[in-house]
Amino acid sequence: MKNIAVLVSGGGTNLQALLDAEKSGIIKSGKISLVISNKADAYALERAKNAGVETAVVLKKNYESREGFEGAIIDLLTKKKIDIIVLAGFMVILSENFTKKYPERIINVHPSLIPSFCGEGFYGLHVHEAALSYGVKVTGATVHFVNEIPDGGKIIMQKAVEIKEGDTPEILQKRVMEEAEWKILPMAVEKVASEL
Numbered sequence: 620m621k622n623i624a625v626l627v628s629g630g631g632t633n634l635q636a637l638l639d640a641e642k643s644g645i646i647k648s649g650k651i652s653l654v655i656s657n658k659a660d661a662y663a664l665e666r667a668k669n670a671g672v673e674t675a676v677v678l679k680k681n682y683e684s685r686e687g688f689e690g691a692i693i694d695l696l697t698k699k700k701i702d703i704i705v706l707a708g709f710m711v712i713l714s715e716n717f718t719k720k721y722p723e724r725i726i727n728v729h730p731s732l733i734p735s736f737c738g739e740g741f742y743g744l745h746v747h748e749a750a751l752s753y754g755v756k757v758t759g760a761t762v763h764f765v766n767e768i769p770d771g772g773k774i775i776m777q778k779a780v781e782i783k784e785g786d787t788p789e790i791l792q793k794r795v796m797e798e799a800e801w802k803i804l805p806m807a808v809e810k811v812a813s814e815l
């Protein structure tokens with residue numbers, strides 16, 4: 620059984636998909652044992668508590684440097700003997716100092732088909748705004764390993780989602796989550812956990 624930590628910043632629907640997948644047995648090679656948020660009011664924390672998973676809040680403003688902030692997260696991960704770190708709507712770009720400690724052990728879900736609409740500045744609704752304003756007819760989600768290049772690590776899984784006439788960023792975000800993110804993230808986590 621691999622020990623899994625999930626890092627979050629917001630609503631935590633991807634965390635919920637992971638918790639549900641553990642319950643239903645889609646994730647069977649790992650256990651979600653810690654949820655860390657960089658926002659004190661993230662609803663994701665409630666989801667973790669409801670599932671009986673330990674939570675921690677690490678606020679950037681409480682540290683003088685990025686090293687201090689990331690060091691506090693690393694301490695928590697080390698104490699819990701975490702094997703796999705899942706970034707599920709974690710809106711912080713981790714430094715190379717952090718990512719090189721966990722090669723092919725940090726997994727991120729991104730709401731587009733990488734290499735489109737990714738990298739710095741492309742997060743949350745902005746990604747869907749960019750896809751709609753470019754006019755692509757197909758988008759999707761990508762689960763990938765995290766390295767020092769934002770959204771640049773090896774791709775683990777992708778799923779395409781159709782863009783429809785009249786889509787708004789909000790409508791498209793919901794479709795990409797339902798049809799792609801919530802499906803491929805748990806599958807990819809199980810794949811990585813089972814192969815580690």
Ligand code: GAR
Nearest residue numbers: 629630631632633708728730742743
């Ligand atoms: C998700 O769509 C996720 O793919 C995206 O933020 C949303 C978080 O929702 N992540 C990024 O844009 C990372 N670059 P959630 O908190 O409900 O899982």
